[in-house]
Every structure is written in structure tokens, then in C-alpha cells.
Amino acid sequence: MKTIFDAKLLVVDDEPEIINLLKTILHQAGFTQVISAENCRQARELFALEKPNGVIFDVTLPDGDGFLLMQELRQQSHVPMLFLSARDEDENRLLGLGLGADDYITKPFLPRELVLRLSGILRRVYQPLQTQPLAEECLVLGTVTVNFKSGIVKTSDGDKTLTAKEHALLKKLWENQGHIVTADSLCRSAWDDDLYGYENTLMVHIRRLREKIEVDPSQPQYLLTIRGMGYKLAKESNR
Amino acid sequence: MKTIFDAKLLVVDDEPEIINLLKTILHQAGFTQVISAENCRQARELFALEKPNGVIFDVTLPDGDGFLLMQELRQQSHVPMLFLSARDEDENRLLGLGLGADDYITKPFLPRELVLRLSGILRRVYQPLQTQPLAEECLVLGTVTVNFKSGIVKTSDGDKTLTAKEHALLKKLWENQGHIVTADSLCRSAWDDDLYGYENTLMVHIRRLREKIEVDPSQPQYLLTIRGMGYKLAKESNR
DNA sequence: CCCCGGCCTTACTTTTACCTTAATTTTAAG
DNA sequence: CTTAAAATTAAGGTAAAAGTAAGGCCGGGG
Numbered sequence: 001m002k003t004i005f006d007a008k009l010l011v012v013d014d015e016p017e018i019i020n021l022l023k024t025i026l027h028q029a030g031f032t033q034v035i036s037a038e039n040c041r042q043a044r045e046l047f048a049l050e051k052p053n054g055v056i057f058d059v060t061l062p063d064g065d066g067f068l069l070m071q072e073l074r075q076q077s078h079v080p081m082l083f084l085s086a087r088d089e090d091e092n093r094l095l096g097l098g099l100g101a102d103d104y105i106t107k108p109f110l111p112r113e114l115v116l117r118l119s120g121i122l123r124r125v126y127q128p129l130q131t132q133p134l135a136e137e138c139l140v141l142g143t144v145t146v147n148f149k150s151g152i153v154k155t156s157d158g159d160k161t162l163t164a165k166e167h168a169l170l171k172k173l174w175e176n177q178g179h180i181v182t183a184d185s186l187c188r189s190a191w192d193d194d195l196y197g198y199e200n201t202l203m204v205h206i207r208r209l210r211e212k213i214e215v216d217p218s219q220p221q222y223l224l225t226i227r228g229m230g231y232k233l234a235k236e237s238n239r
Numbered sequence: 240m241k242t243i244f245d246a247k248l249l250v251v252d253d254e255p256e257i258i259n260l261l262k263t264i265l266h267q268a269g270f271t272q273v274i275s276a277e278n279c280r281q282a283r284e285l286f287a288l289e290k291p292n293g294v295i296f297d298v299t300l301p302d303g304d305g306f307l308l309m310q311e312l313r314q315q316s317h318v319p320m321l322f323l324s325a326r327d328e329d330e331n332r333l334l335g336l337g338l339g340a341d342d343y344i345t346k347p348f349l350p351r352e353l354v355l356r357l358s359g360i361l362r363r364v365y366q367p368l369q370t371q372p373l374a375e376e377c378l379v380l381g382t383v384t385v386n387f388k389s390g391i392v393k394t395s396d397g398d399k400t401l402t403a404k405e406h407a408l409l410k411k412l413w414e415n416q417g418h419i420v421t422a423d424s425l426c427r428s429a430w431d432d433d434l435y436g437y438e439n440t441l442m443v444h445i446r447r448l449r450e451k452i453e454v455d456p457s458q459p460q461y462l463l464t465i466r467g468m469g470y471k472l473a474k475e476s477n478r
Numbered sequence: 479c480c481c482c483g484g485c486c487t488t489a490c491t492t493t494t495a496c497c498t499t500a501a502t503t504t505t506a507a508g
Numbered sequence: 509c510t511t512a513a514a515a516t517t518a519a520g521g522t523a524a525a526a527g528t529a530a531g532g533c534c535g536g537g538g
Contacts, residue, residue: 438524438525439525439526442524442525442526442527443526443527445525445526446526446527457526457527464524464525464526466524466525467523467524
């Protein structure tokens with residue numbers, strides 16, 4: 001498993017045993033650095049609570065106010081923070097989550113689950129910031145770009161808009177890009193009832209699609225016919 | 240407790256008992272709408288996976304492939320998705336989280352915990368996104384400017400004020416500017432109850448909106464019809 | 479209390495963009 | 509070469525959306 005971000009983690013805990021466990025788990029998962037700190041309040045300045053960092057708290061801190069500490073830090077930063085707890089106590093779980101913790105994990109936990117949950121939180125917190133400009137889901141075919149949410153096809157000679165049927169068909173092909181999609185399967189995703197007889201209808205729509213996404217519709221480069229089987233949307237890589 | 244966002248939730252589950260439970264919990268927590276769907280694959284088009292929506296899956300779907308479905312949807316949308324499971328099985332939890340679920344909650348769960356976890360996820364996913372567009376509260380369309388706070392539309396020939404319905408509809412379109420919004424989705428954001436005969440009602444309001452924001456209502460430049468799909472508020476850039 | 483005006487809804491007709499049909503031509507496999 | 513599959517046209521057909529007008533609801537003011 002690989003993490004998406006170059007994340008550092010500050011572990012607040014007193015039991016060296018669990019620190020080591022976390023270090024092992026998280027290192028294996030690709031996190032770059034794991035630091036332990038006995039007294040987080042003092043060490044706070046050292047670990048800037050910035051972008052690719054996160055905090056893991058052990059609920060059972062010696063002075064017993066892990067929640068207070070968490071609340072305090074939360075006011076200063078929105079970095080991911082999560083609790084580890086020795087015992088599964090409903091009240092504490094609600095309290096922790098209510099204070100703004102991103103998760104609350106009770107021991108014994110599966111190492112892999114910790115990693116997955118952590119990765120998920122990091123992804124949600126940082127992904128939106130990073131991918132703001134390219135958040136759109138687009139299909140790129142050479143010089144042509146299709147945006148499914150807006151239904152716009154951008155080409156070198158102007159923009160075109162997809163009709164409902166074209167949209168449905170192209171989306172299906174896109175979802176199976178690189179694989180052959182049978183005519184039957186295509187029909188089922190664009191029509192409610194099974195389209196009796198006239199397979200021709202599908203062909204006409206394919207033609208219109210080609211007119212919109214292909215440079216030369218009669219010499220398709222992307223929306224390919226697989227005779228006797230169906231159609232295939234070629235992947236950029238293996239054309 | 241109050242939620243931060245105007246969140247709708249699609250509940251995928253077969254047991255009416257749990258649907259009702261969720262509805263109760265989430266309504267009390269301030270979520271505006273909860274919809275159930277027996278077959279998500281078929282219903283997918285109906286619930287545009289747009290900004291303030293989320294999906295809750297029951298792992299034990301009748302056909303047993305809730306994971307597959309989740310994975311499929313995840314490819315298409317980054318809206319929050321979480322699993323509910325009847326039994327606490329490590330493998331499934333890992334699988335669910337690994338596929339990109341935002342959380343995996345096992346029954347019996349505390350209602351309040353569900354709400355807290357949900358709110359947390361929504362906050363993390365939408366907070367960063369929403370602060371951006373809502374920073375400015377004006378919609379600029381060529382020579383026309385719409386101020387949402389005051390509901391005033393400034394045009395070259397005088398000011399007009401938006402009615403309640405027009406305001407709600409335009410806001411929804413604005414929040415999804417550049418993307419196609421289904422008629423259904425629009426209705427749900429402008430009417431509380433499900434509107435029975437809304438076929439024309441929506442259209443009439445769209446018409447009135449066009450009369451206020453378009454230069455020539457019969458040749459719309461901004462509020463575009465996407466036949467068979469919905470409406471779209473064009474972005475200045477790709478018109 | 480009743481009328482008035484703004485807003486929303488309903489009902490109906492008209493328009494049009496998209497889809498289907500069908501007939502012909504081209505392509506490619508055996 | 510033969511033949512089935514797919515492509516290409518272009519002409520209607522059709523359902524979705526637009527347009528229009530009348531009626532209903534509700535709150536404010538006379």
C-alpha cells in the first residue's frame with residue numbers, strides 16, 4: 001500500500017510499546033516520519049501543525065485530559081487528529097468525535113485498518129485542496145476532451161454538447177475504456193426497455209458520437225468497432 | 240445539534256426498519272432529506288451525485304455486492320460514502336475502507352455516533368470546497384449581476400427582484416455552475432415535499448428566471464436546457 | 479371583512495431538438 | 509466472390525420543453 005501524501009505523524013502517547021507498534025505499521029505503509037512526544041503542549045511549537053501532518057492521541061494520557069488537549073489543538077489547526085483508546089467506551093467515543101476528532105479507534109485494532117482510516121482522512125482533508133483545478137472528471141482523447149458533468153466536448157474547432165443518448169453511451173464506454181462493450185450492454189445502459197430489433201438505432205448514435213469526438217469520423221481512432229462483438233473506447237496508451 | 244451543510248442522503252438498504260431508523264436519526268440531526276432506494280444502480284441517474292449529497296450503503300445488499308457497487312460509484316464521484324454492517328467482520332471492514340469508503344460502521348451503533356461521524360466527513364469533504372465559491376455572493380453573467388443575499392438582479396434596463404422559488408432554483412444552479420442539474424434535483428432543492436405535478440411548474444419558474452437574467456429569454460445564453468437531462472448554468476468561460 | 483396584488487400552480491397548445499426508421503452503400507471476414 | 513455486419517444518409521415522428529393564459533392562494537391595507 002502506498003500513501004498519497006508525504007505525511008508526518010505526531011504520536012501522543014506514553015507507552016513505548018504502542019509507539020513502536022505504530023512506528024512499524026506506519027512506516028510500512030509509507031508514511032515518512034513518526035515522532036513521539038511525552039508532553040505535547042511543550043513540543044507543540046516543534047511540530048508545525050501544517051498541511052501534511054496529523055496527530056494521533058491516546059485517550060489515556062497520564063494527566064487524563066487528552067480531550068482537553070485535542071480541543072485546544074483543534075482550535076488552532078484543521079490537521080487530521082484521531083484518538084486511540086484502550087477500552088471501548090461509548091461516552092468517550094461520542095465525546096472525542098464531538099470535539100472534532102476525525103476518527104476514534106479502539107484497541108485492539110487491526111494495523112491495516114488504522115492505516116486505511118488514516119489514509120482516508122488524509123485524502124479527504126488534503127485532496128480537495130490539491131485537486132481544485134482538475135477536480136472535473138474528464139475523458140481525454142488526444143486533442144479532444146470530454147467533460148461528463150457539463151456534457152461538453154472540447155475540440156480544436158469549437159465546443160460541442162452531448163445529447164442524452166450520446167452521454168449515456170459514451171459514459172458506458174468510458175467506464176469500460178480499453179475493453180470491448182457489447183451492443184446489448186450499450187443499449188441496456190442507454191435505454192430503459194430492451195431495444196427490440198432495430199440495432200441500427202445504436203449505430204446511428206455511435207455515428208453521431210464519432211462526429212463529435214473523432215477527428216475523422218470515418219476513420220475512427222478512439223471509438224472503435226470490434227466486428228461481431230461490439231465497440232471499444234481505446235485507451236490513449238495502447239492505440 | 241445542527242449540521243453544517245444542507246445535506247441530502249441516499250440510503251441504500253432493503254430493510255425498511257433500518258431506513259426508518261436512519262430517517263429519524265438524520266432528520267432530528269437537521270439533515271434536510273433522506274431518500275431510500277432499493278436498487279441503486281437503476282436509481283443512480285435520479286440522484287445526481289452532486290455537491291451536498293452522500294451515500295450510505297448497507298453491506299448486506301440482496302445481491303451481496305455492495306462493495307462492487309460502492310467501487311463503481313466511487314469512480315464517478317467523490318461524495319461521502321459510508322458502510323453500515325450488521326456484523327463486525329474484520330475482512331469486510333478492511334475491504335470497505337480499502338475501496339475508498341469514508342467510514343465503516345457496525346451495528347449496533349449509537350445514533351449519535353452515526354451523526355457525529357457523518358457530520359465530520361461532510362465537514363472535511365465540503366468545507367474546503369464550499370468556502371471558495373461562497374466567498375463572493377454575486378453571480379455575474381455578462382452584463383447581468385445577481386446578488387443572492389438581497390435577491391436583486393441588476394441588468395442594463397433596471398433592477399429586478401427574485402421570488403422565493405426563483406432564488407432557490409438559481410442558487411442550486413449556481414452551486415453547480417457548469418454542471419448539468421436534473422429537474423428532479425432542482426425540484427428537491429426548491430420544494431420541501433415531493434411535488435407531484437411538477438412537470439410544468441418547474442418549467443414556468445425557469446421561464447420567469449430567464450426573463451430576469453437572460454437578454455433574450457427565448458434564446459438563452461446562460462440558463463441552458465439539456466434536453467432529457469436537465470438544466471445547466473453555463474460558465475462564462477465555456478459558452 | 480373584502481378587495482387587491484404578487485406569487486405560485488395548473489391546464490392547455492405550440493414548437494423543436496432529438497431520436498427512430500428505413501433504405502442504400504460500404505466494409506471486412508471466410 | 510459471397511455474404512453478413514456495419515456505416516451512411518436523410519426524412520419523418522415524437523416526446524420533451526416552451527409558451528401562454530387563466531385560476532388559486534395568501535397576506536396586507538383599506
